[in-house]
Amino acid sequence: MKFDIVIVIVYLRHMIQVILLGSGNVATHLFQAFSKVDEIEVVQVFSRTVSNDFPETLQTSDYSKIKVADVYIICVSDSAISSVSSLLQFENRLVVHTSGSSDLNVLDSKNNKGVFYPLQTFTKNKAVDFSEIPICLEAENVSDYTVLEKVAKSISKNTHAITGEQRKALHVAAVFVCNFTNHLYQIGNEICWKNSIPFEILQPLIKETAEKLQSLSPSKAQTGPAVRNDQKTIEKHIDFLTNENQKEIYKILTKSIQNGEKL
Amino acid sequence: MKFDIVIVIVYLRHMIQVILLGSGNVATHLFQAFSKVDEIEVVQVFSRTVSNDFPETLQTSDYSKIKVADVYIICVSDSAISSVSSLLQFENRLVVHTSGSSDLNVLDSKNNKGVFYPLQTFTKNKAVDFSEIPICLEAENVSDYTVLEKVAKSISKNTHAITGEQRKALHVAAVFVCNFTNHLYQIGNEICWKNSIPFEILQPLIKETAEKLQSLSPSKAQTGPAVRNDQKTIEKHIDFLTNENQKEIYKILTKSIQNGEKL
Numbered sequence: 279m280k281f282d283i284v285i286v287i288v289y290l291r292h293m294i295q296v297i298l299l300g301s302g303n304v305a306t307h308l309f310q311a312f313s314k315v316d317e318i319e320v321v322q323v324f325s326r327t328v329s330n331d332f333p334e335t336l337q338t339s340d341y342s343k344i345k346v347a348d349v350y351i352i353c354v355s356d357s358a359i360s361s362v363s364s365l366l367q368f369e370n371r372l373v374v375h376t377s378g379s380s381d382l383n384v385l386d387s388k389n390n391k392g393v394f395y396p397l398q399t400f401t402k403n404k405a406v407d408f409s410e411i412p413i414c415l416e417a418e419n420v421s422d423y424t425v426l427e428k429v430a431k432s433i434s435k436n437t438h439a440i441t442g443e444q445r446k447a448l449h450v451a452a453v454f455v456c457n458f459t460n461h462l463y464q465i466g467n468e469i470c471w472k473n474s475i476p477f478e479i480l481q482p483l484i485k486e487t488a489e490k491l492q493s494l495s496p497s498k499a500q501t502g503p504a505v506r507n508d509q510k511t512i513e514k515h516i517d518f519l520t521n522e523n524q525k526e527i528y529k530i531l532t533k534s535i536q537n538g539e540k541l
Numbered sequence: 542m543k544f545d546i547v548i549v550i551v552y553l554r555h556m557i558q559v560i561l562l563g564s565g566n567v568a569t570h571l572f573q574a575f576s577k578v579d580e581i582e583v584v585q586v587f588s589r590t591v592s593n594d595f596p597e598t599l600q601t602s603d604y605s606k607i608k609v610a611d612v613y614i615i616c617v618s619d620s621a622i623s624s625v626s627s628l629l630q631f632e633n634r635l636v637v638h639t640s641g642s643s644d645l646n647v648l649d650s651k652n653n654k655g656v657f658y659p660l661q662t663f664t665k666n667k668a669v670d671f672s673e674i675p676i677c678l679e680a681e682n683v684s685d686y687t688v689l690e691k692v693a694k695s696i697s698k699n700t701h702a703i704t705g706e707q708r709k710a711l712h713v714a715a716v717f718v719c720n721f722t723n724h725l726y727q728i729g730n731e732i733c734w735k736n737s738i739p740f741e742i743l744q745p746l747i748k749e750t751a752e753k754l755q756s757l758s759p760s761k762a763q764t765g766p767a768v769r770n771d772q773k774t775i776e777k778h779i780d781f782l783t784n785e786n787q788k789e790i791y792k793i794l795t796k797s798i799q800n801g802e803k804l
Contacts, residue, residue, distance in 0.1 A: 490662070535724050
């Protein structure tokens with residue numbers, strides 16, 4: 279009698295299957311980030327029109343053809359989240375949005391709701407390193423939160439449980455430190471341009487102003503004529519500015535620094 | 542007969558001798574930068590009171606004891622530049638100030654005037670890498686400019702001939718991109734603090750907003766509800782803010798983004 283011993287090893291790795299709904303900046307950057315990791319498989323991208331940013335074979339524009347997946351991530355403009363979630367033709371699955379300013383409850387109640395909010399500024403054709411991006415998570419129940427956390431941790435070292443109220447606060451704070459800051463850069467650019475100075479000359483200052491925060495609080499890092507109460511320089515600057523809008527911004531921010539709370 | 546051949550090589554390296562007048566942030570950072578390079582010797586620091594930031598043996602507070610040097614760099618507050626330069630008891634030497642907003646001619650005419658303006662935000666106890674800092678130079682004559690350029694190039698790769706008018710423009714632009722930007726960071730910090738969110742969560746966004754400028758102009762990098770004309774989100778944000786000052790800043794910067802010139 280002879281025995282043949284056959285050992286079969288079955289290795290099962292659970293990949294989380296994700297479907298992205300939307301084809302804008304957030305969807306594109308998430309797709310690129312998920313494509314680089316083993317834990318996530320993007321099985322489909324729902325997009326109203328065919329987009330060059332995703333493989334054509336993955337795309338659909340038909341709600342009835344949306345596949346089964348573990349997580350559906352809606353990456354559309356805030357005003358469209360509600361209608362996209364209502365048009366989904368399935369129930370009791372995990373559907374999340376990526377909006378900083380929208381409530382969990384804008385999502386249709388037929389599915390389990392959640393939020394997957396990457397706190398970053400995404401620009402087309404500008405790669406970002408997702409590993410440092412804070413991802414703010416919210417879910418209605420613990421098991422959904424666990425799934426969202428796995429998805430987030432697959433691409434970022436920086437994940438946080440954030441309530442709806444906190445997320446709204448963060449979104450407002452992000453407008454100040456990102457959108458408004460960039461607008462101040464633009465004003466700096468305009469002033470340089472009008473005086474034949476290359477804008478690049480301001481870049482080391484811009485970089486240092488941002489990097490300082492790694493070792494100092496903003497109130498400790500504050501420099502300039504406003505915090506010194508150097509009224510003579512402030513008046514010279516206001517006289518120098520010819521653009522009324524820039525003058526107004528100069529005055530209100532100077533006043534705010536001078537009266538500001540100190541944290 | 543016998544010849545002894547003796548060859549003596551005399552190697553003369555001209556070190557530029559510098560005297561710093563002032564003991565604040567700019568003087569301290571310049572002293573540290575000059576101390577690291579062979580081309581510059583700081584022979585004296587003039588300071589009204591003894592400062593721990595410089596070797597005691599180098600310090601004097603007596604105008605009559607100021608030594609002979611190639612360049613005198615006045616690093617005092619804008620309002621004191623004129624009087625310090627008038628109190629100097631010598632003539633026809635090169636005396637420069639480090640102010641972005643002061644004219645060359647605030648310096649006393651008994652000496653040769655110049656400007657040595659490092660475009661950076663200096664904070665006590667926060668080291669800066671001088672090699673990237675733009676140094677904006679101005680002088681009354683070519684030979685003085687050449688000396689200033691040598692001094693500047695000894696510590697920075699980034700030196701520029703900048704007229705008085707351009708320097709004033711740069712100083713105003715710097716207030717927008719540095720001082721005002723830092724104040725927006727502080728508002729972000731306050732919003733986080735009031736909502737029990739760690740400010741660190743905003744840091745990757747702050748960093749990316751600054752770094753984006755290396756590949757995009759500020760107008761191309763602009764994101765957020767204002768540039769999207771997303772009035773619904775803008776109203777939600779204004780409602781969310783309880784601080785009247787923050788509300789006012791939000792409104793004026795949003796309006797400015799919406800009406801802004803595009804460079």
